[in-house]
Amino acid sequence: MTILELCERIQDTWVSRTISGSTWGYPALGALHVLAIALFGGAVLISHVRVLENASHDVRWIRRAGLTLVVLTGSLLFASGAVGYYKSFSFRVKMVLLALIALHTIATYRQRPRKLHSAIALTLWAAVIFAARGIAFF
Amino acid sequence: MAEFIKQSWLFPVIQAIHIIGLMMLVGTISLVDFRLLGIGMRRHAVADLASALAPWTTRGLLTVLMTGPLLFWSDLTRYLNNPAFVLKMGLLGVALAAHFTLHRSVVRDGARRTAPGQKLAALASLILWSSVVLAGRAIADFDIHIA
Numbered sequence: 248m249t250i251l252e253l254c255e256r257i258q259d260t261w262v263s264r265t266i267s268g269s270t271w272g273y274p275a276l277g278a279l280h281v282l283a284i285a286l287f288g289g290a291v292l293i294s295h296v297r298v299l300e301n302a303s304h305d306v307r308w309i310r311r312a313g314l315t316l317v318v319l320t321g322s323l324l325f326a327s328g329a330v331g332y333y334k335s336f337s338f339r340v341k342m343v344l345l346a347l348i349a350l351h352t353i354a355t356y357r358q359r360p361r362k363l364h365s366a367i368a369l370t371l372w373a374a375v376i377f378a379a380r381g382i383a384f385f
Numbered sequence: 386m387a388e389f390i391k392q393s394w395l396f397p398v399i400q401a402i403h404i405i406g407l408m409m410l411v412g413t414i415s416l417v418d419f420r421l422l423g424i425g426m427r428r429h430a431v432a433d434l435a436s437a438l439a440p441w442t443t444r445g446l447l448t449v450l451m452t453g454p455l456l457f458w459s460d461l462t463r464y465l466n467n468p469a470f471v472l473k474m475g476l477l478g479v480a481l482a483a484h485f486t487l488h489r490s491v492v493r494d495g496a497r498r499t500a501p502g503q504k505l506a507a508l509a510s511l512i513l514w515s516s517v518v519l520a521g522r523a524i525a526d527f528d529i530h531i532a
Contacts, residue, residue, distance in 0.1 A: 274526040281522045282515055284404070289412020289438075298437040305426040309419055373405055380401040383525075384394075 254329035266327035273327060280320040287313025291372060295365035303360070337381030344375045390459035399452050406448025407521075411514045413438040413445065414484065417492055421499050421507035431499060435492035469527040473520035480513040 248256075257263060266272035290310040294303035325332050332338045348371045355364045390396055417435050420426045426434055457464050464470045491506040499507075 274523065277525075278519045278522040281404075282518050285408050285411040285514075285518050286415050287412070288405075288408025289414075289416045292409060292412055292441060293416065293438065296441070298441070299426075299429060299434065301428070302426075305428065306416065309416065309425050376404050376408075377398070377401040380397045380404065384397045 251330065251333060254333040257326050257329040260326065262323070263326040263329070266323060273324070276320050276324050276327075280317060280324060283313055283316035283320060287317055288372075292369070295369050297360065297365070332382070335382050335385070337378050337385050341375055341378035341382065344371055344378055347371055348375070387459045387461075390455065396456070396459060399455050403449055403452040403456065406445045406452060407518065409441050409445025410449055411445070411518060413442045414488070414514055415511055417488075418507040418511045421491065421503050423499065423504075431492050431494055431503070463528065464524070466529050467524055467527050469520050469523035473517060473524065476513065476517045476520055480510075480517050483510065483513060 258267075266276065287310065290306040290313055293299065294306060294310065297303075299305070348368065351364070351367055351371065355361075355368075358364070390399065416426070417431070417438060420429070420431055420434050429437075487506050488510050491503045494500075494503065
């Protein structure tokens with residue numbers, strides 16, 4: 248099975264068809280996705296800019312809750328139109344950037360905080376936002 | 386110029402910067418609200434947390450206030466005819482007014498435990514800012530196309 252066929256199958260599942268077939272499914276999920284990003288973004292930011300001692304540790308639960316909501320709503324949005332997203336250049340760039348963030352997080356896990364690592368992480372997150380906005384246009 | 390922004394790659398780029406500003410603004414305000422509600426960061430006093438995050442809240446506010454009007458100006462008819470946009474501006478006015486009055490006064494407290502009044506203010510702040518974000522996102526869903 249090719250990735251395209253897999254996307255067709257995902258798009259044809261009950262969950263996907265419920266979302267794409269309803270008037271409010273997609274807008275509601277999209278709104279929740281952006282809301283979660285706004286809340287999650289603050290936690291990611293202060294985990295890296297170190298305005299406070301141990302901030303990253305202190306906000307870990309808020310960060311995890313935000314990430315869970317972003318991934319959950321994002322997956323549902325993707326499922327509702329998997330083929331279109333798969334064909335979108337911006338979406339592919341976004342997924343590569345997210346994979347890079349995951350790798351970077353694993354590579355720097357439990358290491359002493361370093362400015363360079365934080366700069367890389369924040370740059371990648373900003374790039375994700377740019378790529379994500381591009382999905383609607385390119 | 387307005388036409389150029391509307392038609393070109395500049396529009397999504399400005400939108401992306403707007404979203405990054407929104408993350409700084411709403412992200413840092415909500416962290417203070419969560420702290421007021423007793424969720425996370427409990428080793429820091431509310432006043433310390435609020436003053437440490439304040440520069441980022443300001444940077445976020447400046448970013449959205451610079452990019453937002455640019456987006457608005459690129460397509461005045463679109464936004465003025467969009468009910469979600471009108472609602473967002475109303476909510477934004479209330480959220481900003483509450484932020485610089487009510488919110489500012491409840492975060493001055495240096496105590497570790499927060500009073501019920503502070504919690505209520507935090508909840509109001511979270512609901513208001515979330516509504517602004519939700520209404521903002523809904524602009525894309527409420528375009529009235531004039532043929």
